[in-house]
Amino acid sequence: MQLIYEKSVPGRRGVKLPASDVPVASALPATLLRTEPAGLAEVSELDLVRHFTNLSRRNFSVDTNFYPLGSCTMKYNAKVLENAAALFAPFHPMTALLPGGAELCQGTLGMLYDLGRMLADITGMDEVTPQPLAGAHGELTGIMLVSAYHAARGNSGKKKYVVVPDSSHGTNPASAAMAGYEIVTIPTAPYGDMDLELFKAAMSDEVAAVMMTCPNTLGLFNPHIKEICDIAHSHDALMYYDGANLNAIMGKVRPGDVGFDVVHVNLHKTFGTPHGGGGPGSGPVGVKKALIPFLPQPRIVRDDNGTLLLQTDNKGTVGRMANFFGNFGVMAKAYAYIIMLGREGLIRASEQAVLNANYIKERLKPYYDLPYKMTCMHECVFSASRQLEHGVHAIDIAKFLIDRGYHPPTVYFPMIVKEAIMIEPTETESKATMDAFIETMIEAAKAAENNPQALHDAPLTMPVSRLDETKAAREQNVCCIG
Amino acid sequence: MSVYFTKEHEWVKVKEGIGAVGISEHAAHELGDITFVELPKTGAVVKQFGILGSIESVKAASDIFAPVSGTVIKVNEALETAPEIVNESAEDAGWMAWVEIADEAELKNLMTQEQYNDYLKTL
């Protein structure tokens, strides 16, 4: 398909601008003027509409395809959430920061405050900051809070390390490194969780925090999690909960009750806001009482009269993590989602997410290697090692699925599983959809034995076949010249 | 001229106090199509098993460790525009740097070709 720039015709416009009702100002001095206008597309409105409509048709999406992308929680995104977020489009964030302006923003500030209370209840935390703009941004915020906590206790020089299991998301060590810590990685034991003995050996008073995803990226709930929290606390290390997999446990376990001190929540995973082709996400961070003094500013507080105010003079704060109050539009969607589902609805969502993952796990077990065989939570991780004996890799199975209309599961993650295939169906999928997917996965397993070439050739039905990623990385053509 | 290997799959060919350094054919194969080699700067002083540079393929990234301590006296600039040379000729044209060896006694910390071949069998 042509690029929009290749459809450009000089002089065309996609929109008519409002007429001016004021005099023309004197021009900028020549030294401040750009020499020629930026080479943006010049297309009519219909050209523009056709271009982007046709581009959209070159995507798989939750609304068009089953999308069991493990670790990403691609659940259905209710349509009313879009309408709800649009209600807030006109509100300027600076209004709330003007002297006396917070009074004019009681609705929006109140929504953020209430969302924080609801997320605190769901995670067992004492206060939530809405500011972090995504999960990884929440991790960075959380680890900075940990750092501020240790510094306030006079321990900043002593605390040097953050401990992560080797099955963790790459963002965990990357965030901790950005917050100034060295990383200690603990291998996974044969039982599918961080090796407890190696963990104990690695712990010392120099550890600032332990970052855990629970259930972990293998979809397993760590039975030793309480013990891990206790050991960490005995070294004055704080426990960080990566909320990427919260969809498995709503109403069943609360990280705060288990002993976690800081948690981030991915609203775009657990709370049904759309993923937008890569974002925007939203990653509010919840903390226990001891960490409240360090929360980012402005912090939304409620005075005795119930009026919401912005606190900006807190000396202990880590600072500011984003322009304003976080991705408000995403939070409005999550708020609407939570009040719609309510207590029972959220519990049911987790229950059926876990039911669906276990169903797929049981049905595919005879056909694919399952390195960790215990009951899983919201996702299950297979290995294509059996198929590899026929020269078929996980990526070949993924491409075969594309031809059959399925977005592939996550492949090659977690890295500790060879040829990993990580399937997360989510609670919003029907049994019929999963049965059809399972049959296709079985077909792929059989093709691996009988006709591996068919898998190597896939996909055949897409606008493009497999792409040369080496060429892209070597040539770095990231912008259309012209 | 004798060649030695590290456990991290670098090689060093030693001649008259100068060591030519690169990554082994095994390592190049494991990485897949190499897309970028980050070379050290000429004049850089490196320590044995310290970081010398890094190498990237489409789906992996890895540090290159110095097999010997010393001073970098020359780098293979051809790799900056043609990293695929490492895939084509990892243990010859794909060399990365020449290091003026500070202490040849360090070579005893490395594996010979034969020892390295045996080591690969254990992986």
Place this chain on the structure above:
Amino acid sequence: MNDSHYCPHTPEDIAEMLSVIGAASVEELFAPIPAELRAKSFNLPAGMSEFEAFSRMQAIAADNTQGVTNYIGGGFYDHIIPSVVDHLSGRAEFYTAYTPYQPECSQGTLQALFEYQTAICRLTGLDVSNASLYDGGTACAEAAMMALRVTGRHKIVVDGCVSPFFRQVLKTYLFNQDVEVVEIAPQKGQLDHAALAALLDGSVAAVLVQNPNFFGSIEDFTALAEQVHGVGALLIGSVYPISLGIVKSPGEMGIDIAVGDGQSLGNPLSFGGPSFGYIAAKKKLIRNMPGRIVGETVDKNGKRGYVLTLQAREQHIKRHKATSNICSNQGLCALRGLIFLSSVGKEGLADLARLNRDKAEYAKEQLTRIPGVSVLQTTVTFNEFTLTLPKNAAAVVTGLLDRGIAAGVPLGQYYHGLENCMAVTVTEKRTKKEIDLFAKELEVALCN
């Protein structure tokens, strides 16, 4: 089964699935969670229908004061959004997809991001762009971290005229790293060139400036770029993208890394987000860029296509050695930016920029006719300028809020000594009639 519209299983489905699994109940699947760890409380209210939920959201929105006329900017701007932006970005194939890990079934997102990167490169006059960052503040921080990596130095010099929010985010990001951040106090709403010259030496990794700056002043940073390059440092420019319709681009000035907030490009104010941060740089810096980057390539049959590229920089491969911890981007907001830019187009963006400036200049003229009101800066401005008032600006702004006018951003809370100043923004959406009324109301407020 009142929630069956989001959890579709019938009791029969559940029974069948449980029998395949070999579990007696759904609860049995949660057996790996020790009993003593079960939730101690979970007190959310009961759920409701989408109609009730939407009414509740309407009530929340109604709790905000409606219809305030905005002369405030501060990084977020009240601009027109063509209807096509909502309709096209609202196609579910875009907004319910995820990061395009599987390129063959994600060419829509990938090509759109490639077109977005192209638009940002052309707008900024730079060579390479990524697929977007979170927002303008974090983009400043990421650009600073790029410069620290590239130069191996440990000091960032920041012009105090850069948005205070961006500066705070940058300082927060760098707080735990071994980095010194030095700020230069503004001089009448402009960069203090002498103070900067005194600070420039071989220890500086980068200088961060903004155009137009928080006061609204526009400057040509061409000479500054040469000066900064002279000590081996990089020049980072935070730039308001709409201004680039007419103002000399970062590339033309010799700026190495351009960043900014993309809200003004087709994204609603939405109480502060989501928007997106853009980042563009000279080609040689590409390996140090953070975040997702889309690259052009070909498929097995030689057909053009797009993929995520240079992924070895990123956290999912390099973990703690990655260029950044960022994983997502603001893809949908960046898509809105692309649709906006493609809709107004090449000449249209220049027209829009001129329209903004015309309105602002008209307002400047009307407002400075009021006795005691003057413009702080001596430079030219774009659609934002700073007024010095004969009395405390915070009090004036508070008073005018009651009259339905958000008159400007009082600067006293961000800059000592500027308690009588406020930054006023006038976009193309403000009419002559509104501006005249604003002048009248301000005059009355100042008389009281």
